[in-house]
Amino acid sequence: MKALQIVKYGAIEDSLAFNEVNKPSIEASDVLIEVRAAAINPIDKSIILGNLQSLIPIPFPSTSAYDVSGIVVEKGAAVNNFEIGDLVYARVPQEQMGTIAEFVAVTAVAVSKKPGNISFEEAASIPLAGLTAMQSLEQAGIKENDKILIHAGSGGVGSLAIQYAKAKGAYVYTTTSTPNVAWVKALGADRVIDYKTEEYKTIVKAADIVFDTLGKNYTAEAFQVVKPGGKVVSVVGPIDEETAKAFGMADYKLPEELANLVSEKKASYKFIFMHPNGAHLETLKTLIEDEKIKPIIDKVYPFKESIAAFTQLASGRTKGKIVIKIG
Ligand SMILES: NC(=O)c1ccc[n+]([C@@H]2O[C@H](COP(=O)([O-])OP(=O)(O)OC[C@H]3O[C@@H](n4cnc5c(N)ncnc54)[C@H](OP(=O)(O)O)[C@@H]3O)[C@@H](O)[C@H]2O)c1
Incomplete structure (x- = not known):
């Protein structure tokens, strides 16, 4: 073949x-x-x-x-x-x-x-992007009326995460660039932030959940917009200590700057490695057939x-x- x-x-x-x-x-x-x-x-x-x-x-x-x-x-x-x-x-x-x-x-x-x-x-x-979106948002305990920031709403993961979060009844902020604003809005995002012309950190306040799909400075910045006690989940930022232990890195420590931000905000930080899962794909199948996700x-x-x-x-x-x- x-x-x-x-x-x-x-x-x-x-x-x-x-x-x-x-x-x-x-x-x-x-x-x-x-x-x-x-x-x-x-x-x-x-x-x-x-x-x-x-x-x-x-x-x-x-x-x-x-x-x-x-x-x-x-x-x-x-x-x-x-x-x-x-x-x-x-x-x-x-x-x-x-x-x-x-x-x-x-x-x-x-x-x-x-x-x-x-x-x-x-x-x-x-599958890969949908499972990433679903497993990340479920890890964060997403529920009705949560305010959530999803970075890169026009990406493979972001475009499905927006729809999954809306299916769960959340209020969704998302970031993208000017040419993508209209179609990302049409996915159901409540507030699309054009990162070319707007500063998301002045728009998003006290989010219950930040879904970091960008890494770099965006991981630390999540703690400026998440509420005290809120949740930051990342698929690109540094690995968290619990996940590191599960991968056999017993001595791993979260970078100090990030660890301080987590404790100052009394927030949680979790890195997600998506994993294959046929049962989770069944859930996504239902959401797609119910036209909650396209x-x-x-x-x-x-x-x-x-x-x-x-x-x-x-x-x-x-x-x-x-x-x-x-x-
Ligand atoms: N840990 C895991 O298990 C896991 C699983 C899946 C993915 N990932 C990682 O997650 C990241 C996203 O994956 P993906 O499949 O969604 O990637 P992707 O589809 O390639 O992302 C492309 C999108 O990112 C947007 N983007 C780029 N810079 C941006 C910025 N500064 N602000 C807002 N949007 C921006 C672009 O929109 P514009 O053109 O408008 O900028 C574009 O639509 C990747 O780094 C990937 O490796 C990790």
Whole structure:
């Protein structure tokens, strides 16, 4: 079968190649998905560039990407919740990475039936970003009438986080640049802050939750706008101590400046590593079928133009998601 593979670390154009590889074989707990569409995320780019070598080392060659939608064409002996012919979507686990290919083997616990009211391309755009949004906001304990700031509302994660937060009944502030203001507002955000012309720190006051999708100075600044006792969740900022311990970094300490901000505000700070989860995708499926969440796609690329898709992703200006049509 054909697959887009990472052949070495480095610049996107130098490190990706279309290779002919063996169709994956399945374990008892796996399904084999005939891929209809894959989606790409910033982590895929970081892996190619070699920026995550110590955290996520990969053998070469490795097929790229984690997001998939497609059709179940084989199932392992221990799989009893999927049948051959089921239309599914998933964020595949690290050890099964490789969705820009004609087939991918995936543990059934990471898979969900695909929402019935959207295309394969739309379904592929959801798993990684949608699970990140959902798991981050649930970690923060989001509830009705919470005031929440979601940074980068036009990004893959932000565009789904806005819709998830609105489905939960929260009041949503979000940041984006001028060309994106109108369509981000249409996603349901209550107050879209144009970071080109407005200063979010003077607009957002005493938020219950800040969802930091930008890192850098934005992580510390979250403590200027969160309420005393509020919650800051980040998918880009420094790892928190509890998460570090779970990853075996027993002596890790939160950077001092951040630790001081957390204690001054009596707030909480949590770094989220999203994780594959078929049951969570079932919840997102329901929200999509109930039209509470709609996929946002910037561009669909044909398989043979996958490398150009990564070049667009690397611009950091994506509106929603970039998808690759395979089948
Ligand atoms: N920890 C985890 O498990 C996890 C999971 C998923 C993602 N992430 C990380 O989360 C980040 C976001 O992911 P993503 O998929 O949403 O990225 P993305 O789709 O590539 O984000 C692009 C968007 O970011 C917006 N943006 C850039 N700078 C901004 C700023 N200063 N203020 C407001 N918006 C800004 C851009 O809008 P404009 O063009 O208008 O600036 C663009 O629409 C990435 O760093 C990713 O690696 C972490």
